[in-house]
Amino acid sequence: MASSCNMNFLDELRRGPWTLEEDNLLINYITCHGEGHWNALAKSSGLKRTGKSCRLRWLNYLKPDIKRGNLTPQEQILILELHSKWGNRWSKIARHLPGRTDNEIKNYWRTKVQKQACHLKIDSNSKRFVETLRRFWMPRLLEQVEQNSSSSSSSSSTLTMETDQYYLSTSPQTEQTPIMPSSSSSSPKLSQTENPNPSSSIYSSDYIPTVMPENSNLQISSNGDIAYYNPSLQYNDCYHVNISDLDMGFIHLDMPAVEAGDISAPVFQLAEADWMKDIDDVGSTSWNMDELWRFKK
DNA sequence: AACAAGTTCAACCGCGTTGCG
């Protein structure tokens, strides 16, 4: 008897896109009873959906703090960095981008980043691709951040990492940790004092956020500087890089040794050259991410 | 205007993990 009821429930299960009525049912139910116990929720709410489906709809779409719309350059930088650190750990990455879901980040990676890797004929999981991201994408994203922040007067965009959690915020410059002045003479303009990890540098695969200790801020200021800061320590623990160096895409990188099975250096350089040629063909030196995708079509 | 090709993203699926009896 119980099993036949169960069969009926399964037979009536709805699939596909959610209707407004279903959304309202789910929202109302969770408002009254809270999240969790998804299978029980699915049955007692009157929804003809699986618990799994209810959970997914709530977490990816209906939850009040879900942020919609395009990912900001800051968020993209963070995703690229965290992916280089953790790989396809989407939920872990999503936890550092408040309001963004693992699904959204995964989709971003697949539709934007991985597609680019495909165009360049580089494995998106390879170190080469990570370095390519840092050499070409990061500077452009930082450029966007710079443009955005300069157009929004005195505010600065800040990625704050506290207790292993990133927060995105816009706050007055004065409330943020001071950015260290650029080292004017040396090139690239990087100051790195008391590197907590002397074996790594900002140019290596331990690029800024990946060597950030917990409780630190990644700050992208309106003057185009990017710095990161550990509030529990002193200023001399800040890293600082001038965006004008990054912008050229020619910042020196200690490219990792070519590994067995990895793409060969000449092939990589060819792909890289083609990419830059595409950009030249368009005749633009200030493209954004969206433009980049179009170049490669 | 019509169709094809490409893109996006919500939703589904399968599998691994966790918690509980």
Add this chain to the structure above:
DNA sequence: GCGCAACGCGGTTGAACTTGT
């Protein structure tokens, strides 16, 4: 320790939408 159910995660799919011809 075992079996089961629930949950969470990452990979994949496909409908809807956009862009190009």
